[in-house]
Amino acid sequence: MSTPAAPAAHAAIEQIFREEYGRVIASLVRRFGDIDVAEEAAGEALVVALERWPVDGTPPNPGGWLTTTAGRRALDRLRREQRRDAKHQAAQMIHDDTPHESTGPVEDDRLRLVFTCCHPALSPEARVALTLRLLGGLTVAEVAQAFLVPETTMAQRITRAKAKIRDARIPYRVPAETDLTDRLSAVLAVLFLIFNEGYLASGGDEPLRDELTGEAIRLTRALHTQLPRAVEVTGLLALMLLIEARRATRVSRGELVPLDEQDRGRWDRALIAEGHALVRACLAANRPGRYQLLAAVNAVHTDAPTAADTDWSQIATLYDQLAAIDPSPIVALNRAVAVAELDGPKVALALVDRLPLTTYHAWHATRADLLRRLGRSDEARAAYDAAIAATENDAERGYLGRRRDQLGP
């Protein structure tokens, strides 16, 4: 189907296809009640688009075109199967009782599918994989690469999850109001996990994976559009935008750059403004939650013209609030970083040493920094070594190695 003259056109079409994939799949899943039917039909629609669009031009509403074309293909397929197996066909068509619509309700379809993909009856790994595959439009190979597992493993994981959705009848439905908060927290956890993997890759060649942070932001934004009054969604979107705003300054010459050394002039002002506006909306709602508080911490950082201007007491207060909701050692570690700025590294080190995080690279890195500031070079060196051993991210290793080598005797 591809001609040598058209690779650029094809790349552009594939880009549109990927952007529209979640909407197309979600709409087809609602209509046909079957993920495999939806995926096959969407794939066929792409083939048709690759043939037609370079000749006829890109349609004004590519997403609608893809959905309509894929819907026709799915119907054709089901009709062919109907002649072979009337009963099977009848079962498939039971779900096709809703009129085909192409604008408003499509967004609702995506929302339904997010809740399906992040259903608590699926393993957390399966939730992440399905969300990226079905809503993010990543290929199985790309999802596998993002999580550093072999493609066959990822393919099995996705196939098994889809089979469970089908066989156990995990519904395509936005949960009832009474369950929404719990179910939403599973969705937000998946989106934040995807974002974090992009923000600081746990391994591999790329320290940052823009496609994952971008995907997570896109899906969270869609969720926020659908659920504007769910403040934790607002908080998560704000958090992602405020972290994303610093992306260009986070790595320099292959090394991670810590917050206090970043060139603040290169932070993305538009993203920061949007993030701050969302944080203000959260404050107005006055129902603080985990993501809102983390967003507020990042709002304080991005508010400071220089690192020295950072309002550490406000950050410590926010972490206190967070610890009340989420008394995890990781929250305590982050709080200790603020305490170091307020009460000195000695007080902070006493807090850090109590935490059961000896396998966590950031715990070692924080200890190393505090020991360095206390002039305890030998201990700091050992802590830097432990931090380097505990991370697979080369950019982070680069930064930690430099700091270690700068230590005095």
Added chain:
Amino acid sequence: MTQYFLSLPHDSAEEPTMESMQEMDPAALQEIFAAVDGFNTKLKNDGAWVFAGGLHPPSAATTVDATGDTPILTDGPFVEAKEYLGGFWIIEAPDLDAALEYAKLGSKALQSRIEVRPLQEERPQDES
């Protein structure tokens, strides 16, 4: 509608078994029976009830293997495991969320974990 198999794993160390229930305080036992009765009544009233049963322990089991020429009978379960099936319900529910809600009620009533598995759909009958 899909049928779901709700099963009770019995772990002799922690969960109540037929034997250990004999030794329980009769009042506590009565409370569990009442809770399970309430759960069963709810299933029936909701139209979700298909069938249910409690099983005697694996020591009462006989395993039959007629896959070869001569059927072989073995005293005991087909797999010796720390956990074994203690009882079950078969319920009918529109989707997994509904089945999980019933499982939560059953788990609370019996003070035991419950596994939820869908039954395979009936194969379509041959036409005429």
